[in-house]
Amino acid sequence: MNKPTINPGPVRGPADHEVRDQIVSAATEHFRLYGYEKTTVSDLAKAIGFSKAYIYKFFESKQAIGELICANCLRQIETDIRAAVDSADHAPEKLRRMFKAIVESSMQLFSEDRRLYDIAASAATGQWQAVRDYELRIQQLLQEVLRLGREADDFERKTPLDETANAIYLVMRPYLNPLLLQYSLGATDDAPAQLSSLVLRSLSR
Amino acid sequence: MNKPTINPGPVRGPADHEVRDQIVSAATEHFRLYGYEKTTVSDLAKAIGFSKAYIYKFFESKQAIGELICANCLRQIETDIRAAVDSADHAPEKLRRMFKAIVESSMQLFSEDRRLYDIAASAATGQWQAVRDYELRIQQLLQEVLRLGREADDFERKTPLDETANAIYLVMRPYLNPLLLQYSLGATDDAPAQLSSLVLRSLSR
DNA sequence: GAAGTGACTATATCACGATTTAGTCACTTG
DNA sequence: CAAGTGACTAAATCGTGATATAGTCACTTC
Numbered sequence: 001m002n003k004p005t006i007n008p009g010p011v012r013g014p015a016d017h018e019v020r021d022q023i024v025s026a027a028t029e030h031f032r033l034y035g036y037e038k039t040t041v042s043d044l045a046k047a048i049g050f051s052k053a054y055i056y057k058f059f060e061s062k063q064a065i066g067e068l069i070c071a072n073c074l075r076q077i078e079t080d081i082r083a084a085v086d087s088a089d090h091a092p093e094k095l096r097r098m099f100k101a102i103v104e105s106s107m108q109l110f111s112e113d114r115r116l117y118d119i120a121a122s123a124a125t126g127q128w129q130a131v132r133d134y135e136l137r138i139q140q141l142l143q144e145v146l147r148l149g150r151e152a153d154d155f156e157r158k159t160p161l162d163e164t165a166n167a168i169y170l171v172m173r174p175y176l177n178p179l180l181l182q183y184s185l186g187a188t189d190d191a192p193a194q195l196s197s198l199v200l201r202s203l204s205r
Numbered sequence: 206m207n208k209p210t211i212n213p214g215p216v217r218g219p220a221d222h223e224v225r226d227q228i229v230s231a232a233t234e235h236f237r238l239y240g241y242e243k244t245t246v247s248d249l250a251k252a253i254g255f256s257k258a259y260i261y262k263f264f265e266s267k268q269a270i271g272e273l274i275c276a277n278c279l280r281q282i283e284t285d286i287r288a289a290v291d292s293a294d295h296a297p298e299k300l301r302r303m304f305k306a307i308v309e310s311s312m313q314l315f316s317e318d319r320r321l322y323d324i325a326a327s328a329a330t331g332q333w334q335a336v337r338d339y340e341l342r343i344q345q346l347l348q349e350v351l352r353l354g355r356e357a358d359d360f361e362r363k364t365p366l367d368e369t370a371n372a373i374y375l376v377m378r379p380y381l382n383p384l385l386l387q388y389s390l391g392a393t394d395d396a397p398a399q400l401s402s403l404v405l406r407s408l409s410r
Numbered sequence: 411g412a413a414g415t416g417a418c419t420a421t422a423t424c425a426c427g428a429t430t431t432a433g434t435c436a437c438t439t440g
Numbered sequence: 441c442a443a444g445t446g447a448c449t450a451a452a453t454c455g456t457g458a459t460a461t462a463g464t465c466a467c468t469t470c
Binding site (some may be wrong): 156159163164166167168170171173174177179180183184188191194195197198199201202203 | 361364368369371372373375376378379382384385388389393396399400402403404406407408
């Protein structure tokens, strides 16, 4: 159904074009209202008043459109997370809030905007590039927080930074990946608090 | 398809009966060879030379048979894990080996015995009692190791024991639950090592 | 050459009748 | 009463032909 994105491929057609934007906003609306699967490319064409064939002048496939919308969603979550991190002064609290924001923001997408969550789920099962990029950026953010904490002498410095980052990332993953999230919650809802405490204990000097 | 087991229910028919055992071993074989879904209750009946109706004198439902087989599988994994824990002298190493055994033993079920894994997956999606029991027993084992480590002065004692246990359990969960496992691996295969190191750091005094 | 499309194909999805399957029950047999 | 079953039903599953959909291409228009 969904192919893993190997080569993101050069954007088809003019990268900056009014019609491209129209497609994107029509897709966002339709995906949000009816879901990714239920929306046909013809629907999108009809919505913007062009033929279906024309859409393929701008996007390689329906999935390519989905990936873009999905990437936007994930970027929104990422923005929330970054805001949460920025809202704290010190690394330990940054980490706590990061964890909390991950769960809350993902859960919001999951529960409030079920239809959009569907895309993210498709993306995750199909290993779309957008998800990999997102996970990578979160990993980098995490590393940044860790570095900050080490510089401020809040965190231990013996363990190699990238090993620490990777391990903590593994702890976070079940709450980041939309597919895993639905299983991860339900277990207990103060998981993020307990886990960030554990992680912080592991970072203490 | 699968109903969450609310009431495990009293065993139907005589609890200790030759035919019950026959059913169980026939089911084990069939599920292993053809999978849970593909095996019909009539198949089992044919295999033991009785009518289908007779099977229902011993089991409430097909799922009840599945749960039993699944419980056996999980108990096997649990045995492996306990063996791994027992093979080490001190709590920290016990914890390391526990983590490793969880992943390895679950993975073995996953890859070697794909058909049986299917049951476990059905069980996990359907929230069968067997899985909940299994998870509970692992949690208890974990708590036991932690208690041991605290007594031997290997682990910190400030954090409440059950909070620590729960948090660590949350870290382990993605590798315990067969459904989560398939997503959790593929990320990196030295996840167990990295995670147990992190956990141990969090336990250090 | 840029903007745009109708008509086409191969594949995926759907609707729906035919078949299986889980599960029950009244009944037989010794 | 214990051991056992054929015949039944409701619900799930399957097979299949009909429909819908993703994606392409030759073509037109300006």
